[in-house]
Amino acid sequence: MAYRPQLNPDALPIHAEPDQAAQILAGGGGRPPPPQQQQHPQQQNYGRPMNQGYNNNPHGYHQTPPPQQTFSPPPPQGYGQSPRPVNSRAPPTPAPPQGVDPTLFPLFKAVDKDGSGQLSEKELRAALVNGDWTSFDPHTVRMMIRMFDTDRSGTIGFNEFCGLWGFLAAWRSLFDRFDVDGSGTISYQEYANALAAFGYRLSPQFVQLLFRSYDKRGQNAISFDLFVQSCISLKRMTEVFKKYDEDRDGYITLSFEEFLTEILRQR
Numbered sequence: 001m002a003y004r005p006q007l008n009p010d011a012l013p014i015h016a017e018p019d020q021a022a023q024i025l026a027g028g029g030g031r032p033p034p035p036q037q038q039q040h041p042q043q044q045n046y047g048r049p050m051n052q053g054y055n056n057n058p059h060g061y062h063q064t065p066p067p068q069q070t071f072s073p074p075p076p077q078g079y080g081q082s083p084r085p086v087n088s089r090a091p092p093t094p095a096p097p098q099g100v101d102p103t104l105f106p107l108f109k110a111v112d113k114d115g116s117g118q119l120s121e122k123e124l125r126a127a128l129v130n131g132d133w134t135s136f137d138p139h140t141v142r143m144m145i146r147m148f149d150t151d152r153s154g155t156i157g158f159n160e161f162c163g164l165w166g167f168l169a170a171w172r173s174l175f176d177r178f179d180v181d182g183s184g185t186i187s188y189q190e191y192a193n194a195l196a197a198f199g200y201r202l203s204p205q206f207v208q209l210l211f212r213s214y215d216k217r218g219q220n221a222i223s224f225d226l227f228v229q230s231c232i233s234l235k236r237m238t239e240v241f242k243k244y245d246e247d248r249d250g251y252i253t254l255s256f257e258e259f260l261t262e263i264l265r266q267r
Contacts, residue, residue, distance in 0.1 A: 104165055108158050118155035121145060127161075128168070128225070131184040136225040137216065143229060144168075171228050185221035194227075200234070210234070236266060 111127040112119060119127070121141055128136040128144070145156060148164040156164065178194040179186060186194070192207050202210075214222050214230040222230065240262045244252040254262075 104162055105158070108161055116155075118153065118157055119161060120155055124156055124161075130224045132223070134223065137223075137229065140225040140229040143232060147232075168228070171231075172224065175224050175227055183221070185219070185223055186227050187221055191222060191227075194231075195234075198231070200238075233266075240266075 107127060108119070111123045113123060121138075124145065125135055125138065125141045128141060130136070144164055145154070148160045148167070149156060150160060151157070174194075175186070178190045178197075180190055181187070188208065188211050191211050192204070195202060195207060195210075210230065211222065214226045216226060217223070241252060242248075244254050244258075
């Protein structure tokens with residue numbers, strides 16, 4: 001793999017910051033359009049209060065009075081009044097933590113099934129879908145967790161979720177730019193155009209190999225989640241190459257163990 005000779009290799013696009021990729025695409029001055037507002041499902045009601053029973057017949061009511069008494073016992077308290085209505089409305093939605101994005105809080109709560117305040121891989125995958133409502137590839141979800149799990153808990157908290165969501169919204173803007181036919185997927189030619197715009201100079205044979213590797217559904221197209229996964233993976237491999245390419249000529253020499261070490265680090 002080689003760089004474009006006229007570009008500074010150190011200025012290759014940093015895919016964790018898609019705005020820079022958009023600047024390269026626009027010749028250095030453009031920025032991607034603002035991310036489209038995401039529609040989020042309303043927060044689920046986690047339960048309704050149990051109906052409370054009322055006992056309007058206290059102990060002793062309607063018992064036969066003693067023979068010596070000539071009057072009936074007094075009626076129970078509230079006799080003749082309609083029973084109080086039972087409150088059947090769901091409890092109010094809890095407010096989001098102070099200083100966080102309120103638009104994402106209902107979505108976060110909806111997928112946080114165990115109410116732990118942290119999203120597991122399974123819960124996060126339920127929140128991430130492509131334009132055709134297919135779930136994200138499991139490897140892409142794990143990649144997102146590794147990138148945004150700042151406290152290394154293995155899960156995603158709400159603040160981490162907000163960062164992840166903004167990251168994907170920026171990538172979505174780039175994806176829509178290259179999805180010229182509006183199909184919701186990236187074809188081979190659209191994929192080749194995207195890589196060229198990001199500053200990579202790759203042979204058609206390698207681009208075809210890369211494309212087939214991420215066309216996991218065999219549809220001759222790459223979905224949004226796999227497009228993001230491929231670009232991030234390519235960027236990581238580029239960073240490994242640059243570490244050994246000290247003279248920036250596009251060629252490196254490394255031992256077999258160095259090669260294996262770098263492969264293992266990418267897992």
